[in-house]
Amino acid sequence: MDPIGLYIHIPYCLHKCGYCDFNSHPENAAEREVYVPTLIDEIRHYAPRLQGRRVGTIFFGGGTPTTLPAGDQIRILKACKRHFEVMDDAEITTEANPSTVETENLKCLRAAGINRLSVGVQSFDADELKALDRVHSVEEIHQTVERARTAGFDNLSLDLMFALPGQTRERWQDNLEQAIAKNPEHLSTYNLTIEPGTAFHKLHEAGQLTLPEDDFQLELYQYTIERLQQAGYDHYEISNFARPGRESRHNIIYWENGDTLGLGAGASSYLDGVRFKNFNTPAHYIDRVKTDGHAVQTEETLDARRAMGETLMLGLRLKRGVSIPKFERRFDVPFSRVYGPVLERLLKQDLILMQGDRLALSPRGLFLADSVILEFIE
Structure with a gap:
């Protein structure tokens, strides 16, 4: 059987950005002290279900995983390795916000076996960062990349966002050039979308936030593909580019509709044809794991036709x-x-x-x- 992917959700953030519709919650140190051991209890619960299955990738997402002390992430990783059959060459990623990482913490994470860092840059332009409601500065982006390299990360991914309100072609080109100059192994480029329930959605509905026309968004996307290919990146998925051999193995499991186990508040799973999802709020998640060993809120078995459709929907994203x-x-x-x-x-x-x-x-x-x-x- 193909290796499965583990997703571990850390729901805490320093600040919720205006465009964000992910399951994120304000930092809560007291709750966090309970959340981490609860997550480890959930890992223990699923150990029998994954018996005989190899884990090929682990992905710490959020929220912002690096709001946790490095020691907590390491505790969670050790629990995964103790209870699951994690492959020796597993790709182990953590997301990071540039305002939440220090060199010593990164060194600890790298020494513990986390071998890939995904940094939420979004923009190298101070005005755009402010417009996106980001809490980090441009200088912190540069510091984070330098710290990651110093800590020994040789697999670095940067996230960028284009088609922002008022963004010019020249400004996006400058963002790309600064990203390329950092020589990351992987780049994700997404056009800004307005999701229901977000602060940006309210502004958009009120006519206070307008996205660029579709034709201009397409122009920026076409330029992105051409420029990153010129710079030696393989356009391997609709929004993702990588140096040869540095594609996101974890995300490829998703795009190939493979088996994944999601752990933590709001995490989703797809195992053996069954899709299930945990409760979103950390407090509810903690209570349910304490009583049931898991926190599954919804569960459905996909019929063959729907599973086929999803396999094509996801797989066609790959080049x-x-x-x-x-x-x-x-x-x-x-x-x-x-x-x-x-x-x-x-x-x-x-x-x-x-x-x-x-x-x-x-x-x-x-x-x-x-x-x-x-x-x-x-």
């Missing part, structure tokens, strides 16, 4: 696309029997490609990805 033979083995059905008419129509429209035995978005389809992918799940 290499979906392996048709692997799809047919997984679902025990000829691909053409299920999707023949859709396949024929999209091929005629030059929105998808058949590359050997793989189905992928065409260059044209890449820019219309959402609507193309919908064809396979409606």
